[in-house]
Amino acid sequence: MTPLFTRLRPLSRHYATAAAATAPVGPSRLVYGTRVALALVTVGGLSFFGGAYTLKQFIPGSGPIDTELLHLPGSxxxxxxxxxxxxxxxxxxxxxxxxxxxxxxxxxxxxxxxxxxxxxxxxxxxxxxxxxxxxxxxxxxxxxxxxxxxxxxxxxxxxxxxxxxxxxxxxxxxxxxxxxxxxxxxxxxxxxxxxxxxxxxxxxxxxxxxxxxxxxxxxxxxxxxxxxxxxxxxxxxxxxxxxxxxxxxxxxxxxxxxxxxxxxxx
Known part of the structure; x- marks a missing residue:
């Protein structure tokens, strides 16, 4: 009896070859990596600020403290x-x-x-x-x-x-x-x-x-x-x-x- 995984090997080699053909090469790889990095930073930043804003809504007294000096009255x-x-x-x-x-x-x-x-x-x-x-x-x-x-x-x-x-x-x-x-x-x-x-x-x-x-x-x-x-x-x-x-x-x-x-x- 032919093992099940032996039958799947040609199919896996087919997808591996297709992925290698579509992967960016040379300078394109750098552009691709930059885009991925920017996307991750954006998602991370939005998650941080969204989480901080949500936290502020539920926890009184949270958020950054304003330490700006008061302006001189009438200035x-x-x-x-x-x-x-x-x-x-x-x-x-x-x-x-x-x-x-x-x-x-x-x-x-x-x-x-x-x-x-x-x-x-x-x-x-x-x-x-x-x-x-x-x-x-x-x-x-x-x-x-x-x-x-x-x-x-x-x-x-x-x-x-x-x-x-x-x-x-x-x-x-x-x-x-x-x-x-x-x-x-x-x-x-x-x-x-x-x-x-x-x-x-x-x-x-x-x-x-x-x-x-x-x-x-x-x-x-x-x-x-x-x-x-x-x-x-x-x-x-x-x-x-x-x-x-x-x-x-x-x-x-x-x-x-x-x-x-x-x-x-x-």
């Missing part, structure tokens, strides 16, 4: 950073949608009533404003004055854990957004925070490098209850994809005997 570099962040928001679909909606009116500048020196004494317009901090803050109010939507770019200088915005900063952002809406409900704008509740639902990632180059958050607020001297406002923070990050509820009151300065001065 050309700082101004350029602020303008770049404003451009990111202006190009977003959500912002353009509100801009075209008659129900919403954009505030030209929520700090326009403050002088340059006065701005420096405030948190979001001074201490926390600028490169790698709060570098954009565009605010819309509903026509009836009962709702607001704010777009903010929060940078890596505001982080607690790497690339995750500090919870205290988020509470400050919410307190100001909620309070801004509340004081508009009273003639003299003389309301102060009596209670602020904050629930953190997911990490808020800072705008950073290639991972979150165009990142921004959307802060929405709504008047829930209104009385003569009290106003309850609810709000939330979401990322640009709509993921819920923080929920909040606050009570603002007008203290008895309170004689606030005119609204445009505080």
């Amino acid at each position: 050309p570099a700082d101004t350029a950073s602020v303008l770049a962040s404003a451009a990111v928001i202006a190009a977003s679909p959500h912002y353009r949608k509100l801009k075209a909606d008659d129900k919403w009116v954009e505030a030209d500048d929520v700090y326009s009533h403050l002088s340059a020196d006065a701005r420096k004494t405030k948190l979001l317009s001074g201490t926390l404003w600028g490169h790698r901090k709060v570098s954009a803050n565009k605010v819309f109010f509903s026509v009836d004055g009962k709702e607001s939507i704010s777009f903010l770019v929060l940078g890596t200088a505001l982080c607690g854990h790497p690339n995750v915005v500090h919870g205290g900063v988020l509470a400050t952002v919410l307190d100001e957004a909620l309070g801004r809406l509340a004081i508009r409900q009273f003639p003299d704008g003389g309301a102060v925070t009596a209670r602020l509740e904050v629930k953190y639902r997911a990490p808020t990632r800072a705008a950073h490098g290639i991972w979150n180059r165009d990142a921004y958050v959307v802060v929405t607020t709504r008047v829930a209850e209104l009385a003569e001297r009290k106003c309850k406002v609810v709000g939330e923070i979401r990322d640009k994809e709509g993921k819920l990050l923080v929920q909040s509820e606050a009570l603002f009151v007008v203290p008895k005997g309170w004689k606030p300065r005119p609204l445009g001065e505080h």
Whole structure:
């Protein structure tokens, strides 16, 4: 009986001869090898960055740490950073949608009533404003004055854990957004925070490098209850994809005997 492998030998020699005839020779072999090497490098690179990006989505505080020095407040570099962040928001679909909606009116500048020196004494317009901090803050109010939507770019200088915005900063952002809406409900704008509740639902990632180059958050607020001297406002923070990050509820009151300065001065 003829062994099975003996019968297969002519067939294997046929394929070996055909492969040798089609294999690149001379300079073509170098080109072929270069193409294979480039293909492997490309696949490896895509796998690395894809894996890193996927890892970042599931592990809070992951990704490269931004160690860039802060620009001097008011310097050309700082101004350029602020303008770049404003451009990111202006190009977003959500912002353009509100801009075209008659129900919403954009505030030209929520700090326009403050002088340059006065701005420096405030948190979001001074201490926390600028490169790698709060570098954009565009605010819309509903026509009836009962709702607001704010777009903010929060940078890596505001982080607690790497690339995750500090919870205290988020509470400050919410307190100001909620309070801004509340004081508009009273003639003299003389309301102060009596209670602020904050629930953190997911990490808020800072705008950073290639991972979150165009990142921004959307802060929405709504008047829930209104009385003569009290106003309850609810709000939330979401990322640009709509993921819920923080929920909040606050009570603002007008203290008895309170004689606030005119609204445009505080």
